[in-house]
């Protein structure tokens with residue numbers, strides 16, 4: 001039986017959300033392909049309980065008692081040995097910093113193709129994985145196939161698919177492996193980014209700023225609002241290009257895809273490329289002084305007015321409510 005493998009990324013005894021999103025997608029593809037879904041992870045801790053809630057038919061847990069944190073060479077070699085013996089049909093990996101390090105190393109060792117940063121996955125009538133991603137600076141969407149080699153490998157950005165719980169009782173395989181003694185690289189420490197940047201794809205509340213803020217300091221105001229709502233900040237490409245916000249927090253076709261419970265767009269016009277990254281937010285609140293701004297067409301709540309008048313009022317109101 002064909003197998004779709006999902007590499008489950010773990011950190012600090014937790015499973016990355018993107019891995020669970022990929023498990024859900026793998027389940028959808030497996031029904032079309034008649035394949036088995038296999039979740040594979042490397043960790044010295046046992047995280048089977050979390051993973052099994054998202055519908056794996058089998059979990060392979062690679063562990064070593066001496067294993068501390070992610071190491072490119074050790075993880076690549078451990079997965080390579082497993083994959084070359086099992087020959088899965090498809091291998092999906094989250095396009096996180098670690099996924100982007102691991103996937104190309106694995107693809108090169110396995111002599112197969114890899115499509116990075118996919119935004120859509122499907123199957124053709126022959127069961128080939130259709131891997132779609134923006135190309136040429138986001139001006140076209142390219143669908144890429146890998147007909148000659150397996151596994152067909154793709155990385156997918158966090159937030160593209162939804163993680164849905166699906167109870168299955170998976171077969172569980174535990175494999176202990178020895179750490180390589182001649183490993184030439186050593187990971188000294190993994191440092192988490194500034195917490196406001198970290199959670200953009202996992203945050204329930206996002207306050208995003210655009211060119212309408214007209215200055216970098218506008219983001220300080222948005223940060224205050226985000227803090228009151230226990231959320232994080234994001235930006236349009238125009239704000240990033242103006243140097244007011246880092247690229248990591250850009251939302252849109254060439255940035256991150258987000259689906260928070262609340263997305264507050266401040267001084268963002270609602271260009272199609274921006275909307276592509278936030279349209280699936282549960283509740284969209286737009287603040288814009290132009291009543292004809294396209295963002296209002298997809299907004300659940302439209303606030304027509306100046307960001308610098310509205311946002312301080314919202315902050316004040318939230319602070320009063322908390323007293």
Ligand SMILES: Cc1cc2nc3c(=O)[nH]c(=O)nc-3n(C[C@H](O)[C@H](O)[C@H](O)COP(=O)(O)OP(=O)(O)OC[C@H]3O[C@@H](n4cnc5c(N)ncnc54)[C@H](O)[C@@H]3O)c2cc1C
Pocket residue numbers: 137138139209210211212213235236237238239250251252253254255256266267268269270271272273274277287288289290293305306307308
């Ligand atoms: C290939 C390609 C990929 C792209 N990828 C992305 C992407 O990933 N993400 C992205 O965001 N864009 C992307 N873009 C750019 C996109 O087309 C828009 O140019 C960009 O989203 C505009 O950003 P903005 O809404 O902040 O600025 P603008 O379009 O300039 O809008 C500013 C808005 O602020 C309002 N405003 C002004 N002052 C105030 C005020 N004081 N109070 C309230 N409202 C105010 C204005 O009425 C206006 O609606 C891409 C473009 C291309 C061609």
